[in-house]
Amino acid sequence: MAEKKVKKVVLAYSGGLDTSVILRWLQKTYECEVVTFTADLGQGEELGPARKKAEMFGVKEIFVEDLREEFVRDYVFPMFRANTLYEGQYLLGTSIARPLISKRQIEIAEQVGADAVAHGATGKGNDQVRFELAYYALKPDVKVIAPWREWELTSRTRLLQFAEENQIPIAHDKRGEAPFSVDANLLHSSSEGKLLEDPAVAPDEIVFQRTISPEDAPDKATEITIDFKSGDPVAINGVAMSPATLLTRLNELGKENGIGRLDLVENRFVGMKSRGIYETPGGTILLFAHRNMESITLDREAGHLKDSIMPRYAELIYNGFWFSPERRMLQALIDESQHSVNGRVHLKLYKGNIILMGRESPNSLYDMRVVTFEDDEGAYNQVDAQGFIKLNALRLRLGAQAGRRGGGL
Amino acid sequence: MAEKKVKKVVLAYSGGLDTSVILRWLQKTYECEVVTFTADLGQGEELGPARKKAEMFGVKEIFVEDLREEFVRDYVFPMFRANTLYEGQYLLGTSIARPLISKRQIEIAEQVGADAVAHGATGKGNDQVRFELAYYALKPDVKVIAPWREWELTSRTRLLQFAEENQIPIAHDKRGEAPFSVDANLLHSSSEGKLLEDPAVAPDEIVFQRTISPEDAPDKATEITIDFKSGDPVAINGVAMSPATLLTRLNELGKENGIGRLDLVENRFVGMKSRGIYETPGGTILLFAHRNMESITLDREAGHLKDSIMPRYAELIYNGFWFSPERRMLQALIDESQHSVNGRVHLKLYKGNIILMGRESPNSLYDMRVVTFEDDEGAYNQVDAQGFIKLNALRLRLGAQAGRRGGGL
Amino acid sequence: MAEKKVKKVVLAYSGGLDTSVILRWLQKTYECEVVTFTADLGQGEELGPARKKAEMFGVKEIFVEDLREEFVRDYVFPMFRANTLYEGQYLLGTSIARPLISKRQIEIAEQVGADAVAHGATGKGNDQVRFELAYYALKPDVKVIAPWREWELTSRTRLLQFAEENQIPIAHDKRGEAPFSVDANLLHSSSEGKLLEDPAVAPDEIVFQRTISPEDAPDKATEITIDFKSGDPVAINGVAMSPATLLTRLNELGKENGIGRLDLVENRFVGMKSRGIYETPGGTILLFAHRNMESITLDREAGHLKDSIMPRYAELIYNGFWFSPERRMLQALIDESQHSVNGRVHLKLYKGNIILMGRESPNSLYDMRVVTFEDDEGAYNQVDAQGFIKLNALRLRLGAQAGRRGGGL
């Protein structure tokens, strides 16, 4: 794994100023061929300009791809099967996009015979870790170039100066520094840094891009149904949709109704706390709907087992270990649980609220005959409860008799 | 532990029709002295009538006690230190009240020399388990009488007939069957059964007692601050309050703003799924505030460890194992984590939403100096990230070199 | 699920005195047809007599089956993939046999149109739970008859009297009470009760049936190799063997060398502690070999994840939840980990000791090139360690700077 000269590098290229500077910097610093890879993961930007710019920099191999369906089907939905929340609140919108980008980048590197890959993530964040762990897991001998950890362009002034010296176009609104940094894909948008660094101060309304505020949302509720098959959503209001189409539609519904905002101080894998403003309109609805779909279709202990491993699963994804043995093992456990998570959830969306209106399933384990306050015709024998309690109590009684009253130790 | 004749029994007595029937039935069936115990846990009912009725039945030893402060301080708050949610959604409002009632009941039994205790919980629910596990853990040789599992009054008609025959007053609105069953205390109210048994149908607005609906809540937000000390809330808007007073105030704030409703299908310990409508206005605000207070004051791994054990802790409380060695051990772990969970959380309450406006703490671990996008003056060395990633990746690289690409197994 | 009259019952029948009494008692008490099922799970007894006795009692449908291969292949080996130990010590030899017996019993019930099943386990033990949970999970409406919990033959005297009155042959050595109770199968034998009830007293040598004592074992070591494929043992000393054959051979090797004894006080699911003497000669060797096979073939985090869920998995099997969603989910996770657990372990067996002599694998992740104290030619860059440590330390440093020295809270 010794250092070696780079011949060809595949760059994760957005077409923006920063990765354009990286593109040029790679060409100059490593004197190597640069291949660009630009993916549409639903970030909401045109990809055409990225191709044009890459051509302008003399890039010969340019990859521009729409990965939205793969993203939602193979990454977002599997993650939602686990009701995944990092630190109890975060839907992992950024984390879950990185493995797919890395995977395609490595596939392209194999295809074009590149020996290196590069990304535009900074040296303080989690994304560098996510990109690079995936790179190494997929191609262990790859050379990874992380310009933000290497170069001398450490201030905005220097970076702009480098751009000017190298004929890199600078959008007017990029002259000054952005008041905060944004990442987006079909699952969410995140905003952080600068203006948002003080966690004692609420974010300005200008920060939000994917949602209107609950206050501004219409005073009239929207009712929808979501259908699930094997734990994944497959239809809205009875209309079957592809994964990306469905998530796009949920995003619209969430946006209009002020759903999915999160103001979070989270703990980064690299060791510090950071503050992010996240908007996950469709994902927030999906999590709620999935959990309630499970509530009538999933066995108790299956659900409790899932809940108990979820924090670890979320941590793995957050930390960048999607392509790891342990994530695959947990996924096997999770997927095993979802065969009967089928049915329909009925929701009302209203000014930031998701209100459950009903759930039904051909695979329901909810049995009115057993639970009823009315006569259950022998479905449940109340006398059984006494023995159940007596034996559950036995160790506590023996403990109390030995002087350890009240579960003492 | 053999069966024996009962001399004196302490009954958890609400003063309502059902426990009045139980009282009389105990006197007749067991021909024993009955002692009543009526506790104010914030259920919102007058306790005076309970005393009067007990006197009417010839009860000589009558205990009527206000336990609200003890309830919130020693049961609710310790549970909230863990951000406890059962099955991802339920704040355990009923579960957490049972251990305290049981404990006092047993203390009274010891005081008055009773050899038995009785409760009015049915044979299908969780409450019978919670009461009885606590009884047995605290007084292992106690005789437990659960009339609903024993008696012949298995229909409403028979129960009313027994009441009439025994001069038990029946309120006019109790003649017909209630459309659903209600339990309430300072933390929450729950409604279940009968009218609410079909999970495909949303609850009627008439079900809700502790909250107005988000739709009916005022279109103007309420801003508040909550101060924490060692993980427990101590003040609202800077005004220090006792535990019960504080929770009462949060309940009012939540109620007015349409906060804290939950429509849940949950899994009972006795083995079936059931559906409940819960209202936990103050608790919902408190959970949100506590988690965000922790977000800046708790170490990452401390928080993750808490998250990983929380589902087990919630399950224990739900199942009735408050007075158990394992609950005490988990509580020791949780309490150990809260010493520095001090500070203030600033919230906006609006039509069902709890919106975070800020958090600050004298014990904050959030360090703007380190996390900043600006020059951090050496607080964090970006070069360290490379070694960090390289060694985290090492096992994945060695795996890939051995043919297990992408974290394969 | 109401009680109903029994038409035909399938009895798990060993042919011994107790289950013969049960057989006759069932015929008399339930006036129903009894079908017997006798399985060879390697308990080391002839099955012929069981058939003869059943015929003698007029049983028309008699099932006698050799299930040894299925037992080891589908129950024992899957369990060993997890390095399963209950309470840190117990190899679950009894627990793992019950699900298979129950499964066949239910299959036979379906085949012969029986509406009930019966077993000979007592009302204090775990086995009743294991049998019945499996019955109910496989045939939810089955009627379960557990004579030991029902009948009036509660003393040895009465049972013998019933046997005499009903022409049930009583072996001479069964006239008096056995000094302890024994259960055995291909994985282990267990002895418990009576003579063995005082945990302060060591078991007499007479108790042991499957092993000679370390003291009596030869003073000369036996060396063997075990080959693994996908986590299961497939050959001894290079000779491929079927699962049951292999375990039989390991049992011989263990027996001769005094390996696999355990004197345990364990916690039963029904709530009390009990004391058992277990002999698991082959299983003890297998556990040791499997763990060491994994040590060079399993990824670190895959192994740690397995270790972290193992206690729960063991508890499930011990408690009788083999046929449960949660066991299936854990099994999916475990099995996913074993694809590359291939290779050979070299052992020395000597007077109770299992001594590791070497392990090798075509899928080894142990890389001498990386770990070497010698020059590693760049396989590992020691400078990376600094960054790795620095970032792992970051939260601790920030904590210490905030006054929480030494990881304080």
Added chain:
Amino acid sequence: MAEKKVKKVVLAYSGGLDTSVILRWLQKTYECEVVTFTADLGQGEELGPARKKAEMFGVKEIFVEDLREEFVRDYVFPMFRANTLYEGQYLLGTSIARPLISKRQIEIAEQVGADAVAHGATGKGNDQVRFELAYYALKPDVKVIAPWREWELTSRTRLLQFAEENQIPIAHDKRGEAPFSVDANLLHSSSEGKLLEDPAVAPDEIVFQRTISPEDAPDKATEITIDFKSGDPVAINGVAMSPATLLTRLNELGKENGIGRLDLVENRFVGMKSRGIYETPGGTILLFAHRNMESITLDREAGHLKDSIMPRYAELIYNGFWFSPERRMLQALIDESQHSVNGRVHLKLYKGNIILMGRESPNSLYDMRVVTFEDDEGAYNQVDAQGFIKLNALRLRLGAQAGRRGGGL
């Protein structure tokens, strides 16, 4: 946390060749004052020479301390309360010694006004991580010097040359390279590297220092008793002993009887697998005794909870996070469980075997009255088992009725 010039450094100094070279190298490279700290943790070496050598190098502040009692009392015993095993086998003998050394080193640094600390651990191992995480947690601004990651003395030849040029005495047996590397303290000795790098080859008998082989152990068993108080051993054969005295005595007993050898391939925190030969004679006996002491004194769920968190606790210690919030939280949970772990365990030591002869306790939860096969006089009602099983089975039955037979999903 920017780099700065070093004024005074506290070196963890063994007095051996390597740390002597480091001492001199620090003086020359950093031109700073060096303070030496030499601790007796039971490694079995004279400390006098270390002082003399330090004087010879002109060291003015020399600390030589006997930390054996503190080591065993505050580190070893707390760890053993959890029955701690890393990766199912390793007793963590090296890992547990590092935090104490680091703590004293930092205390000395504070006392003498040093701004840096240094250790002699290499860049590939776990020890560098353990030392440095502890340093940073205790003194977050300390400068850490890890010569093996910095210097140019990367071959044995160069190191010896430096020693000669700097008048560092070289023992005759250090001229050639050692065939493997050794670490030792009162809990264990470890040997690794070079000769031992091939895991397919068994270690030569010459490697072992703390134990004779089972083959060489006497053919006569030694019987002992160990008394516990609150989970810690306090006496052998009824003779009360201080922690270090007791562990020393257990080491002798283990050594003589061939107990405590381990040949392990383990997973290092820095990412690779490594192979070590460990000898932990006393610790192996202690683990066995403690677990069996707990078997009669610890509640079932308390024990299971401990078992479930143990792997994480072991990992924390192995990885160097002794001084962390999460280790403290887990310790609180563990310690809470040990109040009643009192009593006596009776053992027989024989040729590598530890054989349990009995256990007894004033706090025993084992109740012969309940568990007995004989008439229990009503201590346990067998009828209770039916209700217990029925309700445990309920969800499985409902699942099966919904088409998910056998716990299907």
